[in-house]
Amino acid sequence: MLKEYTRPLAAPIDYDQNIFSVLEHRAERTPEDSLVEYKGDGGDWLSFSAVEFRDKVIAIAKGLIARGIMPGDAVSVISKTRWEWTALDMAIMSIGALTVPVYETNSAAQVAMIFNDSRVKMAFAENDAQRDKIESVRGECPNLDDVYVIDYGAIDTIEEYGRGVTTEEFYEREHAVKGSDLATIVYTSGSTGTPKGIELSHGSFVFITYSGINSMPDIAMKPNRRLLLFLPLAHVFARYMQFFCFAGNVSLGLSSNLKTILADFASFQPTFILAVPRIFEKIYNAASQKAGSGIKGRIFANATVVAKEWSAVQQSGEKMPLLLNLQHAVYDKLVYSSIMSVFGGHVEYAVSGGAPLDSSIAHFFNGVGLPLLEGYGMTETCAPTNVNPTEGYKIGTIGLPLQGVTVGIAEDGELCFKSPQVCAGYHNQPEVTEQQIVDGWLHTGDLGDLDDEGFVTVTGRKKDLIITAGGKNVSPGMLEASVMTSPVVNQCVVLGDRKPFIAAIVALDLAETNTWLKAQGATEMEDLAQAARNPIVYAEVERAVNAANELVSRAESIRKFEIVPDEFTEDNGMVTPSLKARRAAITEHYRELIDTVIYAGKK
Structure with a gap:
């Protein structure tokens, strides 16, 4: 390595243990603390204490044992962020099985690919739509047995199955799970191609969980810490933050509706937040x-x-x-x-x-x-x-x-x-x-x-590095991030590899664009095509591009941009589930625009 730095441990971390132990220790340390909070049907915040949530996880785990889930078996969860996701995740991993998260937005073909690659045996779907997606590919998934629907009482059903399993049987299974055992296979959203399954062990999670709270004691360890988590739990960042909360003195609030997030901030009153x-x-x-x-x-x-x-x-x-x-x-x-x-x-x-x-x-x-x-x-x-x-x-x-x-x-x-x-x-x-x-x-x-x-x-x-025809190396990330601070811009993709200058493709956010236009006293747009042609919108994008260009040298600056009349979504393959632009797919989709308009006569 050209450069190297290690941040020392303030205290040793025993990571030869399973991730359930983090929850167990919290239940022993602060049994009556509110640990997991969620919105009830009436909109009020309801909660599990640390002991209540630990016991709920054990009850679910007993049901999984009763249904024949063995160490190493894969169990999938396809759901938005909710307390049942968290409880299922902990229960699955506590008995040595593997949690396989799937984004709600994944297609049926992607579900089949993930289920077969990880040999999923059991699945929990949030609702009819997710269950139907699974059932549409069941014939392609020979290892799949039970599918339960969370909205239709899946947790109660599993708990009922587990009533014949003793607590001693649960702990016998739990104690057998070591730090070196796999806890989960997480499939990356893949901005370049087919998702890859990443194997994460219990010990890896335990290590970074305790490292995290030791590195951020102001956030994790002071009394009455509160986190409102609204990122999808299929994303490892969100899952990690659950464990971080359990290991610290943090109450975890779960919300999945970004439309109500400001109201949720007001009612939950977090002490820290995390977001993209x-x-x-x-x-x-x-x-x-x-x-x-x-x-x-x-x-x-x-x-x-x-x-x-x-x-x-x-x-x-x-x-x-x-x-x-x-x-x-x-x-x-x-x-x-x-x-x-x-x-x-x-x-x-x-x-x-x-x-x-x-x-x-x-x-x-x-x-x-x-x-x-x-x-x-x-x-x-x-x-x-x-x-x-x-x-x-x-x-x-x-x-x-x-x-x-x-x-x-x-x-x-x-x-x-x-x-x-x-x-x-x-x-x-x-x-x-x-x-x-x-x-x-x-x-x-x-x-x-x-x-x-x-x-x-x-x-x-490394893969995004643009080398212009003049030999200039350009990293597009900073330019793109700056342009995307404009209220009208949804995505910005910088171009220029082996081209004479740097350019950009810009996609708008129609709702945000109309909100902005209204604030300017201008007429709102009916669709993205109309918005893309609007001179006021064009001027705002041009302002954002000029501001971005001030951050870089002239050779790295965006000389030309085109506003496209399309929305970039996961469904049309332009972004990943975590909303990262699929650069190659976007470049290929707009190949004619790039070659005949942006770089016309400049080849």
């Missing part, structure tokens, strides 16, 4: 649009400038100018406090991951009073490898490695990790395992750098 950058961008844009274009709009615009300037000085370590401090205090009362109230009034920190965080958004929220602690992780590492600390965080970096994690920068600039959290390998793909994990080092495919204090910066993707 797009969520923070939408909140920023919503605040801007709510302010409008009159005097409120001018106040918000000035408050934004002050927040970013205040944050930049704070990050530099220089003395805060008196006038800037005074302006900041004024806008705190006029603007910032109302933005903070959107999150329920008790949020102290937010963790951002899953995609590059635009530094201007990070500086804005930091100035408002909510540090966005950018982190980094992969499915292959049970989620987090890095996160910014609550004190001494550096905007523009993904922070320090968690305790016990070693980060390396290879000769070609690739970001690599070595840690007990690294996956066992890729299911049924030994050749991929050999390529990606070399001498214990996981090769991430990302390009990065490491400073003297151990803070890591991601500079791009």
